[in-house]
Amino acid sequence: MSKILIRGAKVLGGEPQDVLIDGEIIAEVGTGLSDEGTVVVEADGKVLLPGLVDLHTHLREPGREDSETVLTGTRAAASGGFTAVFAMANTFPVADTAGVVEQVYRLGQEHGYCDVQPIGAVTVGLEGKKLAELGAMHESAAGVTVFSDDGKCVDDAVMMRRALEYVKAFGGVVAQHAQEPRLTEGAQMNEGVVSAELGLGGWPAVAEESIIARDVLLAEHVGSRVHICHLSTAGSVEIVRWAKSRGIDVTAEVTPHHLLLTDELVRSYNPVYKVNPPLRTERDVLALREALADGTIDIVATDHAPHPHEDKDCEWGAAAMGMVGLETALSVVQETMVATGLLDWAGVADRMSVKPAKIGRASGHGRPVSAGEPANLTLVDTAYRGSVDPAGFASRSRNTPYEGRELPGRVTHTWLRGKATLVDGKLT
Amino acid sequence: MQRHLISAADLTRDDAVLILDTAEEMARVADRPIKKLPTLRGRTIVNLFFEDSTRTRISFEAAEKRLSADVINFTAKGSSVSKGESLKDTAQTLEAMGVDAVVIRHGASGAPYRLATSGWIDAAVINAGDGTHQHPTQALLDAFTMRRRLVGRDAGLGQDLSGRRITIVGDVLHSRVARSNVDLLHTLGAQVTLVAPPTLVPVGVHTWPCEVSYDLDSTLAKSDAVMMLRVQRERMNAAFFPTEREYSRRYGLDGLRMARMPEHAIVMHPGPMVRGMEITAEVADSDRCTVVEQVANGVSIRMAVLYLLLGGNEPAVTHTRTTEEK
Numbered sequence: 001m002s003k004i005l006i007r008g009a010k011v012l013g014g015e016p017q018d019v020l021i022d023g024e025i026i027a028e029v030g031t032g033l034s035d036e037g038t039v040v041v042e043a044d045g046k047v048l049l050p051g052l053v054d055l056h057t058h059l060r061e062p063g064r065e066d067s068e069t070v071l072t073g074t075r076a077a078a079s080g081g082f083t084a085v086f087a088m089a090n091t092f093p094v095a096d097t098a099g100v101v102e103q104v105y106r107l108g109q110e111h112g113y114c115d116v117q118p119i120g121a122v123t124v125g126l127e128g129k130k131l132a133e134l135g136a137m138h139e140s141a142a143g144v145t146v147f148s149d150d151g152k153c154v155d156d157a158v159m160m161r162r163a164l165e166y167v168k169a170f171g172g173v174v175a176q177h178a179q180e181p182r183l184t185e186g187a188q189m190n191e192g193v194v195s196a197e198l199g200l201g202g203w204p205a206v207a208e209e210s211i212i213a214r215d216v217l218l219a220e221h222v223g224s225r226v227h228i229c230h231l232s233t234a235g236s237v238e239i240v241r242w243a244k245s246r247g248i249d250v251t252a253e254v255t256p257h258h259l260l261l262t263d264e265l266v267r268s269y270n271p272v273y274k275v276n277p278p279l280r281t282e283r284d285v286l287a288l289r290e291a292l293a294d295g296t297i298d299i300v301a302t303d304h305a306p307h308p309h310e311d312k313d314c315e316w317g318a319a320a321m322g323m324v325g326l327e328t329a330l331s332v333v334q335e336t337m338v339a340t341g342l343l344d345w346a347g348v349a350d351r352m353s354v355k356p357a358k359i360g361r362a363s364g365h366g367r368p369v370s371a372g373e374p375a376n377l378t379l380v381d382t383a384y385r386g387s388v389d390p391a392g393f394a395s396r397s398r399n400t401p402y403e404g405r406e407l408p409g410r411v412t413h414t415w416l417r418g419k420a421t422l423v424d425g426k427l428t
Numbered sequence: 429m430q431r432h433l434i435s436a437a438d439l440t441r442d443d444a445v446l447i448l449d450t451a452e453e454m455a456r457v458a459d460r461p462i463k464k465l466p467t468l469r470g471r472t473i474v475n476l477f478f479e480d481s482t483r484t485r486i487s488f489e490a491a492e493k494r495l496s497a498d499v500i501n502f503t504a505k506g507s508s509v510s511k512g513e514s515l516k517d518t519a520q521t522l523e524a525m526g527v528d529a530v531v532i533r534h535g536a537s538g539a540p541y542r543l544a545t546s547g548w549i550d551a552a553v554i555n556a557g558d559g560t561h562q563h564p565t566q567a568l569l570d571a572f573t574m575r576r577r578l579v580g581r582d583a584g585l586g587q588d589l590s591g592r593r594i595t596i597v598g599d600v601l602h603s604r605v606a607r608s609n610v611d612l613l614h615t616l617g618a619q620v621t622l623v624a625p626p627t628l629v630p631v632g633v634h635t636w637p638c639e640v641s642y643d644l645d646s647t648l649a650k651s652d653a654v655m656m657l658r659v660q661r662e663r664m665n666a667a668f669f670p671t672e673r674e675y676s677r678r679y680g681l682d683g684l685r686m687a688r689m690p691e692h693a694i695v696m697h698p699g700p701m702v703r704g705m706e707i708t709a710e711v712a713d714s715d716r717c718t719v720v721e722q723v724a725n726g727v728s729i730r731m732a733v734l735y736l737l738l739g740g741n742e743p744a745v746t747h748t749r750t751t752e753e754k
Binding site: 188191192193194195196197198199200201202204268269313314315316317318 | 636
């Protein structure tokens with residue numbers, strides 16, 4: 001493999017430096033490096049970050065290849081600057097056996113756009129009744145470390161306790177979709193002023209908060225670690241903050257859309273805004289941003305949820321929940337966290353690469369940009385501003401809430417272990 | 429300009445008064461030997477009912493026929509096709525048939541709004557009840573009934589309901605009738621009080637232009653009209669209240685309670701009534717109860733709305749959000 005010299009990149013937003021990639025690793029970082037025998041990428045003040053890691057992606061394969069596949073999903077990931085994604089287990093069949101997780105893992109390796117780390121289901125068929133073979137999934141070629149029934153909550157307290165205890169044997173983590181099922185029957189959107197007016201079933205904040213409160217207490221009791229998926233309310237932030245102050249081993253994620261959008265958008269009855277957990281209020285959005293900045297919320301995760309056009313081109317009540325997010329995540333984070341002064345680029349690298357890799361035990365990712373490290377890198381043109389055009393998405397689905405919206409930042413290059421997956425904004 | 433009637437909140441005071449005044453004209457047609465106007469001759473209206481509602485459909489159908497429109501009834505009950513596909517596909521089929529207006533009843537809140545704004549069709553859309561969201565013609569017929577009873581038939585022309593005190597009792601949480609009435613009655617200058625057990629009041633109600641009380645008895649003496657909402661029996665199983673009897677004791681309207689209302693005050697109900705639950709037979713059958721008048725007035729109101737949307741020279745009702753998007 002030839003050498004690549006990235007010239008004049010602001011590493012983690014710092015002073016411009018040259019970064020030399022040799023084969024699969026970063027050979028040298030410094031100023032005025034020789035370009036002899038290298039392919040030169042003029043970075044010209046762009047920001048260089050460690051390859052982004054998404055702890056929460058829906059790739060839909062196997063089962064719903066009409067909305068996304070491992071190939072299209074990982075191409076979308078590479079376009080968005082990701083070098084590793086964790087694929088959620090709610091596929092058809094459910095990723096609750098070693099066979100299914102190995103299939104997904106293998107497809108990721110074959111396609112080569114980014115590493116695909118499958119997440120295993122906590123319970124068989126996501127039904128909440130019987131533990132899936134967590135150990136077998138961990139021991140498989142996929143080496144599963146994160147387990148989640150995402151899309152559904154592990155609402156049975158005993159089942160959750162057992163899962164938390166069991167995965168301690170191999171350093172696993174249970175990622176909880178916090179949604180009390182009885183409190184959210186018929187739920188269509190955030191419960192509050194807007195739902196009252198629109199006559200749409202309410203998804204109350206307390207349905208999320210009560211499960212998080214229970215689970216951090218369970219994690220404390222059994223001495224395990226728990227991860228909270230797509231935290232969305234100001235109250236949830238307070239509970240996680242309290243749990244961390246008490247020394248409980250809890251981590252939490254927030255999605256880009258919960259950092260930017262509010263339930264006021266549902267007034268359009270446009271199902272592109274229908275998502276689970278639902279868009280909350282301005283107050284929640286501001287609390288989530290603060291919490292991501294101060295570290296209460298550890299990471300940004302996309303909850304990339306592709307759906308075919310027909311599942312969104314209908315009335316609100318009949319529409320599927322979810323939004324695509326891989327290709328717009330970094331732009332939304334720049335808009336909500338960097339442009340507002342809440343995070344610098346080193347902070348973005350921490351929340352979108354270092355910490356998610358750490359939570360998911362993806363040891364080859366989220367590494368420092370320094371000599372000897374794997375060359376998983378993302379180059380971002382932070383000065384760019386443009387409106388989002390879903391027609392250009394690599395994802396098979398187009399259900400983005402940002403169509404036509406102007407957002408800053410554009411990923412121009414992505415390297416996975418030294419191999420370019422994205423060059424000048426084009427997939428290789 | 430697109431013209432739809434999606435929500436009672438979209439009507440200005442003058443729009444609403446014009447509809448009520450026009451309905452008075454339409455009511456006179458019902459007194460004639462031949463109850464028909466030629467206004468909508470050659471126009472095609474589809475009654476698109478995804479949810480059962482015989483009384484609302486018949487009311488619209490009567491109004492459409494009295495205006496000489498061609499009427500198509502479409503009932504999509506029990507379709508095995510996914511709901512989303514069937515709404516869009518059905519709408520486009522009707523569009524291809526050259527339909528001028530679609531009267532839609534749908535179980536999903538917002539379905540008429542989607543139909544009017546998604547670009548699927550060009551026809552006028554009239555909301556005949558969507559989920560727990562809105563039922564604007566019901567609110568208009570209720571306001572029409574109140575104006576006739578509390579202000580007077582001819583004296584009411586040009587008038588709104590300023591200063592009138594209206595109490596709406598029952599399952600506000602699941603009621604599109606309550607939502608529509610709060611919006612329209614507020615626009616018409618009335619003071620509205622919602623009365624229900626706290627379990628049947630939506631979170632967020634504090635932003636609505638009305639008062640909320642959990643105590644029926646304290647509101648009766650200061651009500652010009654008391655509107656009882658239908659309580660569905662299945663609500664009991666979902667623990668919204670302990671028993672039918674307890675609900676009835678605390679929120680039902682019986683003769684004793686009715687006696688505490690001012691002499692001129694009326695009792696209203698959108699129907700169908702559950703006698704013995706939210707209203708006793710004694711009250712339902714009294715002269716003060718306007719249920720039957722409401723049904724008759726419903727036809728006049730729907731004639732007025734159709735006339736103004738499709739037949740009148742000047743549009744009386746505009747859907748502002750739609751206009752912006754188009």
